[in-house]
Amino acid sequence: MKKLTLLSIALIFGAITSCKDQLNIDNPNQPTFASAQTERGIVGFASGGVYVNGFNDLKFFDGVPGRFWSGTIGFHELMGDIVGEEAANVYGNQIGCPDDIILDDGSHLPNPQSPKKQHDLLRLVNVNAQQLNNPLFYEWAYMYAMNNAMNETLSLVDGVTFKSDADTKIAVIKAWAYFWKGYAYSRIGSIYYAGIINDVPLKTNGDYVTKEAIIAEAEKNFAAAEAILNGLSSGGAYDETLGKLIPDICQVGKGLVPTPAMWVHTINTMRARNILVNTPATSMTSAQWNQILTLTGNGITKTDNVFTIRANANGDIMSAASGNVAAKTYGATAQGGTYKVSERLIQDFRTGDQRLDNNFQQTVAWIGNSDRGNSFNTRWALLDGGAGIDGVVVMCDRSEGYELYVSGFYEENELMKAEANIYLNSIDAGLTLLDNVRDYQGAGLAATSGTGLTAAQAKEELRSERRVALAFRGYSFYDARRWGVINSGRTGCVVVDKAGALNTNATIQYNFLDYWDVPDNELVYNKPSDVAVVTKNPTN
Numbered sequence: 001m002k003k004l005t006l007l008s009i010a011l012i013f014g015a016i017t018s019c020k021d022q023l024n025i026d027n028p029n030q031p032t033f034a035s036a037q038t039e040r041g042i043v044g045f046a047s048g049g050v051y052v053n054g055f056n057d058l059k060f061f062d063g064v065p066g067r068f069w070s071g072t073i074g075f076h077e078l079m080g081d082i083v084g085e086e087a088a089n090v091y092g093n094q095i096g097c098p099d100d101i102i103l104d105d106g107s108h109l110p111n112p113q114s115p116k117k118q119h120d121l122l123r124l125v126n127v128n129a130q131q132l133n134n135p136l137f138y139e140w141a142y143m144y145a146m147n148n149a150m151n152e153t154l155s156l157v158d159g160v161t162f163k164s165d166a167d168t169k170i171a172v173i174k175a176w177a178y179f180w181k182g183y184a185y186s187r188i189g190s191i192y193y194a195g196i197i198n199d200v201p202l203k204t205n206g207d208y209v210t211k212e213a214i215i216a217e218a219e220k221n222f223a224a225a226e227a228i229l230n231g232l233s234s235g236g237a238y239d240e241t242l243g244k245l246i247p248d249i250c251q252v253g254k255g256l257v258p259t260p261a262m263w264v265h266t267i268n269t270m271r272a273r274n275i276l277v278n279t280p281a282t283s284m285t286s287a288q289w290n291q292i293l294t295l296t297g298n299g300i301t302k303t304d305n306v307f308t309i310r311a312n313a314n315g316d317i318m319s320a321a322s323g324n325v326a327a328k329t330y331g332a333t334a335q336g337g338t339y340k341v342s343e344r345l346i347q348d349f350r351t352g353d354q355r356l357d358n359n360f361q362q363t364v365a366w367i368g369n370s371d372r373g374n375s376f377n378t379r380w381a382l383l384d385g386g387a388g389i390d391g392v393v394v395m396c397d398r399s400e401g402y403e404l405y406v407s408g409f410y411e412e413n414e415l416m417k418a419e420a421n422i423y424l425n426s427i428d429a430g431l432t433l434l435d436n437v438r439d440y441q442g443a444g445l446a447a448t449s450g451t452g453l454t455a456a457q458a459k460e461e462l463r464s465e466r467r468v469a470l471a472f473r474g475y476s477f478y479d480a481r482r483w484g485v486i487n488s489g490r491t492g493c494v495v496v497d498k499a500g501a502l503n504t505n506a507t508i509q510y511n512f513l514d515y516w517d518v519p520d521n522e523l524v525y526n527k528p529s530d531v532a533v534v535t536k537n538p539t540n
Contacts, residue, residue: 050147080476
């Protein structure tokens with residue numbers, strides 16, 4: 001990780017205009033250890049390591065998909081068939097292009113791209129010379145940049161002189177660093193076949209480990225954060241320090257400073273997520289489902305404050321107009337923006353769902369170039385700011401102040417709890433939780449609990465609800481992978497073919513790679529050691 005580590009050092013000190021006082025340290029153009037060895041400096045260092053390194057200021061990025069929350073998360077939503085893309089930047093049109101679509105009349109729409117198979121495309125472009133165009137590079141680079149910043153924070157914080165309440169302030173900063181290290185490892189282990197465990201600042205190693213070991217390392221860091229938080233109380237130096245680590249513009253709505261207990265709730269939701277999204281549904285054991293029930297039972301509640309980012313006019317952390325997947329999907333017509341609304345997302349809304357009415361508009365079908373893809377044609381446009389139906393969630397808001405959850409939120413926690421109940425055969429208990437999420441988002445749908453649904457029917461309600469309630473947030477590919485959709489395909493699909501004809505019973509064969517290979521941009525500069533595991537997914 002030599003090249004990426006050096007990159008991450010520079011990014012810690014990147015400028016963030018109106019957030020400058022919080023996210024910069026003394027001299028953003030000449031980073032030194034001394035500049036982070038004051039109370040103000042270490043807080044800015046630790047804050048910028050998350051909001052700058054992890055989410056915003058990667059030196060190398062493509063302006064079409066954008067930064068982390070629009071580009072990297074966009075890759076997930078393309079593969080999860082929440083959105084489509086015609087643009088070829090970073091091979092976006094090919095990342096989410098299925099192998100084959102079988103239309104209602106039995107005719108085929110094969111992948112028009114070469115190579116035909118997504119596996120082959122990802123390996124063809126996974127070379128160091130393709131860094132800017134390599135989709136595998138970005139999530140790895142962002143998360144290891146964040147991890148390195150947190151390593152440096154932990155190495156420096158004990159040597160900082162604090163003006164008052166040093167023990168509490170040091171504890172909060174350490175909890176912050178361990179939490180975000182857990183976050184970074186969670187993302188690495190949930191998308192890459194192998195990774196690196198590195199707790200030493202300014203250094204790396206070639207001891208690549210399995211994705212399972214990376215997830216275990218995430219848990220180790222979450223546990224370290226939790227142990228610290230269990231000894232802290234709200235108010236005083238706790239609120240003061242965490243209130244400086246979280247940028248002011250984010251401290252609105254659900255982004256207010258969480259209490260230690262609320263923070264532990266977020267940790268538990270993320271722990272549950274790591275189990276859920278990295279285990280095929282058919283392989284989940286009763287013990288794992290019960291573990292998820294335990295974690296989500298002490299997970300994020302509807303009244304908790306959580307970690308968010310906010311859009312502002314300057315786009316300091318996130319651009320309102322283009323800083324997230326939904327903003328990149330908005331369009332006055334079905335042509336949308338960089339991303340296009342998937343017809344398969346729309347078909348997952350139940351009849352009468354007010355979330356559909358409040359967020360989408362049916363228009364004249366947009367037909368993309370057929371040599372660029374076979375599944376992105378759509379009749380649907382995503383509204384900006386919603387249609388104004390009171391009490392209904394707004395999925396896209398391109399105005400200043402838009403709030404984006406970054407680590408977990410109530411609906412995610414409740415749907416994991418619902419799924420665990422359903423798979424443990426407490427069907428009505430699970431459906432009650434699902435109904436609660438629909439009510440919370442203003443769906444206006446009749447209750448499913450108490451209606452006698454079978455286990456199979458309840459699982460189908462859960463599947464569609466996760467796609468709707470969590471849309472544009474980066475969960476769809478995880479779900480498609482664990483439910484086997486990326487391999488076995490999806491039937492009964494709505495597809496608009498290249499002639500504009502509407503098909504309502506099509507079959508889509510995706511055949512996507514389940515876990516990505518380690519980026520060649522890493523391997524070239526950080527050769528695997530003698531004890532390293534295989535860094536390439538053996539799936540062909």
